[in-house]
Amino acid sequence: MKLEKIANIFVKIAERCIPDPLVIAIGLTGLCFIAVLLFTPYTAIQTIDAWGASYWSLLAFTAQMILILGLGHVVAHTKPINNLLLKIATTFNSAKTAYIGLTLIASLCSLLSWGVGLIVPAILSCTIAANLKERGIVIHFPLLVCCGYSGSLVGMLGLSSTIPLLLNTTNHFLINKIGIIGLNQTIFSSWNISLIIIIMTLIPVILYRCAPERKACIEFTNQINPNEAPIEDPKNHHLSQKLENSKYLTLALGSFAGIYSLQYFIDGGALDLNSLNMIFVVLGLLFSDSPKHYIILLSNAAKIAGPFLIQYPLYAGLMGMMAASGLAEIFIDGFVSISNAATLPVWTFFSAAILNIFIPSAGGQWAVQGPIMTEAALILGADISRVSMAVVIGESWTNAIQPLYMIPVLAITGLSIRDIMGYSVIVLIAMGAIK
Numbered sequence: 001m002k003l004e005k006i007a008n009i010f011v012k013i014a015e016r017c018i019p020d021p022l023v024i025a026i027g028l029t030g031l032c033f034i035a036v037l038l039f040t041p042y043t044a045i046q047t048i049d050a051w052g053a054s055y056w057s058l059l060a061f062t063a064q065m066i067l068i069l070g071l072g073h074v075v076a077h078t079k080p081i082n083n084l085l086l087k088i089a090t091t092f093n094s095a096k097t098a099y100i101g102l103t104l105i106a107s108l109c110s111l112l113s114w115g116v117g118l119i120v121p122a123i124l125s126c127t128i129a130a131n132l133k134e135r136g137i138v139i140h141f142p143l144l145v146c147c148g149y150s151g152s153l154v155g156m157l158g159l160s161s162t163i164p165l166l167l168n169t170t171n172h173f174l175i176n177k178i179g180i181i182g183l184n185q186t187i188f189s190s191w192n193i194s195l196i197i198i199i200m201t202l203i204p205v206i207l208y209r210c211a212p213e214r215k216a217c218i219e220f221t222n223q224i225n226p227n228e229a230p231i232e233d234p235k236n237h238h239l240s241q242k243l244e245n246s247k248y249l250t251l252a253l254g255s256f257a258g259i260y261s262l263q264y265f266i267d268g269g270a271l272d273l274n275s276l277n278m279i280f281v282v283l284g285l286l287f288s289d290s291p292k293h294y295i296i297l298l299s300n301a302a303k304i305a306g307p308f309l310i311q312y313p314l315y316a317g318l319m320g321m322m323a324a325s326g327l328a329e330i331f332i333d334g335f336v337s338i339s340n341a342a343t344l345p346v347w348t349f350f351s352a353a354i355l356n357i358f359i360p361s362a363g364g365q366w367a368v369q370g371p372i373m374t375e376a377a378l379i380l381g382a383d384i385s386r387v388s389m390a391v392v393i394g395e396s397w398t399n400a401i402q403p404l405y406m407i408p409v410l411a412i413t414g415l416s417i418r419d420i421m422g423y424s425v426i427v428l429i430a431m432g433a434i435k
Helices: 003-017 021-039 044-054 059-076 079-090 095-112 114-134 141-157 162-167 190-208 239-244 247-266 273-287 291-302 308-325 327-336 344-358 362-380 384-401 403-413 417-434
Strands: none
Touching (some): 021 344, 059 079, 059 403, 079 114, 079 273, 095 114, 114 141, 114 273, 114 403, 141 190, 141 403, 141 417, 190 417, 239 291, 308 344, 308 403, 327 362, 344 384, 384 417
């Protein structure tokens, strides 16, 4: 059976069976609540208390993600960046080159920063689809969006991978047991680099071969244009209006923030969500026409941030229930009990992949899983660097179908999770076989 037909089966199943991400988050919360009552000594009230106590624990991350979505959207809709994206889009002369090209662009961006790799390809997918449509080239927009999202999945194996960076710091919480684990043993190891190369080689081809026939393609329907500030007669401006429409004010603030960002990286600062957001602030201010124009861009971007405000706290509460009740520990111990020195990384991979559905945060997952897997590795004599990377690789695997990380992509592109989940399942299967 052709891959296109297999993909079509998963697409139809997704269209019929996959609900909105909010429904999925509610369902996972209920499932976790029942599991805690069945397998741990926690009572219903204790479980609800654990949920509520952790509900707001991801506020900083939620704000970071809303800002990266909003500020990235602002930058993409300024005229200079919009023109750059259009130039990139015009380099694709067929649906095939667009599918493969966007997947590779997303992979390269995410290896630098998973935040960049998540947002930029989503914005670029809209620009590419609109440009191809103008030129009469038919492309299946949901598959193109999935290409961008799937390409970003290697980001957890790249320079912004949370767990390897944590283990390479001098004050991580397991330092007394395992010391510092250098990046040459994790993300810069030969086997991790080989895995990245294999994924970047095979996934674009697999996704391209999933493309439906021309008549079944769903084309991009929105408009991608820089949002223009209203043109007003400068003769009728009061001082306040002149300030609102002054390019010099945004240039001044953008330069001020730009100097800070430059100095931050000169002093050895890392590219994380905060520094990435600051870069977006700088670019947005420098490339907008005025403070008023910048506010218009930001207001338009804010309209797509709503889903974050309820769904991210739900996952924070979910994490709290699993961690406080001991359910996550029971789950992980089950895998450890059937492991030896050789198989521990393998079982760690599978446990991390499943746990990621309920705790979709590398840092949060390592806080729960790290101490248990580290202790097991020391007792069994397993390679701790491979065990820690097994958590990373397992997490990145099921991110292919993790609704939490799809939310910003869906918000930018205007699609529903049903539109891309069928193709994401194909990516999940393919990456599982590779890993």
